[in-house]
Amino acid sequence: MAGPQGDQRGKVTRTAGDGQPFTVVTSNGAGPRGPLGIALSRRRRVLSRVVMKVLTIMTRHAIALPASRWRTCLRGSVVGLAIWFGKPSSTAQVTVESYTDYASFVTRLGGGGSVTVIGFDDVSTSGDASFSIAADRYKLSDGIVITGEDGQFVSQTFEYASDYPAVSSPNTYAPGPENGSGNTTEATFFVGTTPALVPGFGVFFVDIDFGGPASLTVRDAESAQLATTGSLPNFGNGTQVFRGFVTVEAGDPVAAISSAQMISGSGWPVTAFDGVVLDDMAFGTAVPIPEPSVSALVLGLATLFGLRRRCGGRRAIAR
Ligand SMILES: [Ca+2]
Ligand SMILES: [Ca+2]
Numbered sequence: 319m320a321g322p323q324g325d326q327r328g329k330v331t332r333t334a335g336d337g338q339p340f341t342v343v344t345s346n347g348a349g350p351r352g353p354l355g356i357a358l359s360r361r362r363r364v365l366s367r368v369v370m371k372v373l374t375i376m377t378r379h380a381i382a383l384p385a386s387r388w389r390t391c392l393r394g395s396v397v398g399l400a401i402w403f404g405k406p407s408s409t410a411q412v413t414v415e416s417y418t419d420y421a422s423f424v425t426r427l428g429g430g431g432s433v434t435v436i437g438f439d440d441v442s443t444s445g446d447a448s449f450s451i452a453a454d455r456y457k458l459s460d461g462i463v464i465t466g467e468d469g470q471f472v473s474q475t476f477e478y479a480s481d482y483p484a485v486s487s488p489n490t491y492a493p494g495p496e497n498g499s500g501n502t503t504e505a506t507f508f509v510g511t512t513p514a515l516v517p518g519f520g521v522f523f524v525d526i527d528f529g530g531p532a533s534l535t536v537r538d539a540e541s542a543q544l545a546t547t548g549s550l551p552n553f554g555n556g557t558q559v560f561r562g563f564v565t566v567e568a569g570d571p572v573a574a575i576s577s578a579q580m581i582s583g584s585g586w587p588v589t590a591f592d593g594v595v596l597d598d599m600a601f602g603t604a605v606p607i608p609e610p611s612v613s614a615l616v617l618g619l620a621t622l623f624g625l626r627r628r629c630g631g632r633r634a635i636a637r
Pocket of ligand 2: 524526527528592593594
């Protein structure tokens, strides 16, 4: 698959409220949403696989069919598949909006009732110590898995209370390992245990003041880059900086973000040259990603069942 740059289409550069440019791209991979709540481009890929499977089955089992029966079977298959998947659209496109203002980000996603916020304040902490949490701590309760480079850690201060003020008290977050150079965190989304897409994701960076690096990048279900802040500049000691992206189709937010990657500072916030912590990871309502294999299996079996009834099955062919 082509890399993120190769997938960029309709590149748009927007200027954030604080004058910092975002690199924002529309994504062929995200695509417009269809009746199943997923991108049509994804459904077209599934459709292609199903059609190939059906044709393989027909070739294997019904090679002896007369031409008229073949045409009938093929026509029925195409009509059935078209009804199932809907008519693909080639005009609608997902674009990405960038936000530097948290309230505007929340409003765009439908208000506070539509936005889930992970503030890490449910973790029992004390003093300057850091506490490890599981990546799936919030998976079933909130629909997000947060995976640090080598573990996930929460603290009230990370030993520098004035540098790392919490956006929501008392805790902030940093990826592990402790005392190491890990600085990357990946967030993925779920409905129950099913992988999901969200229409927006944002996070606060705290204390970018010595060159970071610090950035937020969001990707679609095919891991193609939808948008990135690029490397954020210095904002000063203890500054809380929000960055968020919302994916939009035909003027409305649409679930198209499969993962968000956050880079926070040059390593462990206690020891790094530029320690940066994170707080209040926020995201919109998730939509499950149907498993292609399950969809294809159900559709393939249904189609095969219909074909056997319509075309008479193997025993009928043998006669
Ligand atoms: Ca917090
Ligand atoms: Ca810093």
